[in-house]
Amino acid sequence: MAIENDIVLVYLEDTPVFFARVESIWPDVKRDWFNIELLVLQIPLKVVVWTLKDLYINGGEFFMGGKRMRIEVVESPEDDFDEEEEEKPKVSRNSNGFYEISAKKKNTVEKHSIMEPSEIEESESLSALDEEKLHTDGDAEKSRIVSFNEFLKKKNQE
Incomplete structure (x- = not known):
């Protein structure tokens, strides 16, 4: 019924x-x-x-x-995919009244590590090959990626 x-x-x-x-x-x-x-x-x-x-x-x-x-x-049709491989996102409301979406997928966990400021400065410099791809005018220093600390050091020296 x-x-x-x-x-x-x-x-x-x-x-x-x-x-x-x-x-x-x-x-x-x-x-x-x-x-x-x-x-x-x-x-x-x-x-x-x-x-x-x-x-x-x-x-x-x-x-x-x-x-x-x-x-x-009317009965809802069954999903064609295996539910064990991919779970549906869950929507919940947090204490501030905003909606939060949480989704879990197998084999898609990404690891992020916390880096020290010195490691960030070292990792931000581009390789020569990358700089060639990015710059056609030959002015690599002008477009080089720098950390905020390095920017402040240069600004204080000027």
Whole structure:
């Protein structure tokens, strides 16, 4: 039986006509009948309330305006990929009210190390081959990558 928040497909004469979300179901005044409120997923959105027996809400055929109809609950298709290899990202809200996304993928862990300032200065100089690729005017010193400490030293010397 369709329940609240289910997505259903409504058929008219064995032809799918529209999707809808079940908003609510409540008993009607007539015994064994129920009111089902559907949000019709079309543009513009439309809300309809039908009075049906539980047999019809469960997918049995019924007639409306002399036309044969039925409601079928839509099941989400299964994913084609193996969930063990890739987990879906998890979205959570932190204490500041911002959303955080955390995703874990196998075999994609990157290691980052903390470097001392002296190591950063050494690693920032370009190789001669890299400088040739970056500079066509021959002025390599002008475009050389420098650390902030080196920049301050040069500025203080001037």
